[in-house]
Amino acid sequence: MSDDAKRRIFAMLDVDGDGCITRAEYLGRVDRAVEACGRDPQHPLVADARAAHEEVFRQMDGNADGAVTYEEYRDWAGHDAFEESCRPALGSLFDLADHDGDGRLTRDEFTRLRAATGNSPEGADAAFTALDAHGNGLVQRTVYLAAIHDFLTTGHSPMTDAYPPGTPATAAR
Numbered sequence: 001m002s003d004d005a006k007r008r009i010f011a012m013l014d015v016d017g018d019g020c021i022t023r024a025e026y027l028g029r030v031d032r033a034v035e036a037c038g039r040d041p042q043h044p045l046v047a048d049a050r051a052a053h054e055e056v057f058r059q060m061d062g063n064a065d066g067a068v069t070y071e072e073y074r075d076w077a078g079h080d081a082f083e084e085s086c087r088p089a090l091g092s093l094f095d096l097a098d099h100d101g102d103g104r105l106t107r108d109e110f111t112r113l114r115a116a117t118g119n120s121p122e123g124a125d126a127a128f129t130a131l132d133a134h135g136n137g138l139v140q141r142t143v144y145l146a147a148i149h150d151f152l153t154t155g156h157s158p159m160t161d162a163y164p165p166g167t168p169a170t171a172a173r
Contacts, residue, residue, distance in 0.1 A: 003074070005155035010073045012118045020067040026057045029093070029117050036116035037097045037109070049092035056085045079153050090148055093117060094141050104138040130158035 011017075015025045030049045034041055058064075059081065062072040097105055097113040105113065110131075111124045119127075131139040131147055151157035 005151055006074050006077050007070070009077070009152065010070050013068075013073075015118070020069055021057075021060070021073065022067055023057050023061075026060075026068075027053050029053065030096075032116040033093050033096050033113060036112040037099070039096050045092065045095050049089070049096055052085070052089040052092045056089045059085050077152065079149075082149050082152050086152070087145055087149070091141065091145060094144055098141070103141045105141075105144070106138060110139050110144075127159040 010021070013021045013026060013029075015028065027050065030046070030053050033039075033049070034046055039046055057068070060068045060073055060076050062068075062076060093113060093116075094105065095101075097109045099109065107125070107128050110128050111121070114124050114127065115121050128139060131143050133140065133143050147157040147159045151159065
């Protein structure tokens with residue numbers, strides 16, 4: 001995984017920009033997704049998303065002090081971490097946005113999910129179009145997760161290519 005990709009993702013997760021990802025910042029992704037996607041906080045999918053995100057945070061926080069530094073994140077992030085814990089966590093957020101449970105997001109569902117998880121709203125349409133593999137106005141769960149995996153492991157994906165250089169979705173803070 002490229003250091004640039006790790007820095008970009010870390011900057012997105014470090015909501016307050018203080019150089020550490022706290023548990024509250026990381027788990028806040030779930031709360032924002034629940035609100036943005038209009039899910040009942042008591043829905044079983046919400047519990048699944050919280051549990052998956054708790055596990056990611058536990059793994060990222062190498063010294064278990066409640067704050068993930070860039071160095072901890074850098075040492076943890078990569079293909080194995082994605083497959084073991086990020087894929088389930090990111091998939092759980094996708095499932096929150098997928099109201100009919102068909103494994104596909106509409107443009108509106110996709111845009112709300114992206115904004116709730118810290119992505120810039122600029123470029124959401126282009127990112128959606130890049131992932132709409134069949135041109136049917138839907139993004140499949142497998143395509144969405146593959147694009148995130150590609151960015152995490154190579155620094156490139158159809159979603160990030162849709163954003164011009166220097167936008168908040170592609171630039172580190």
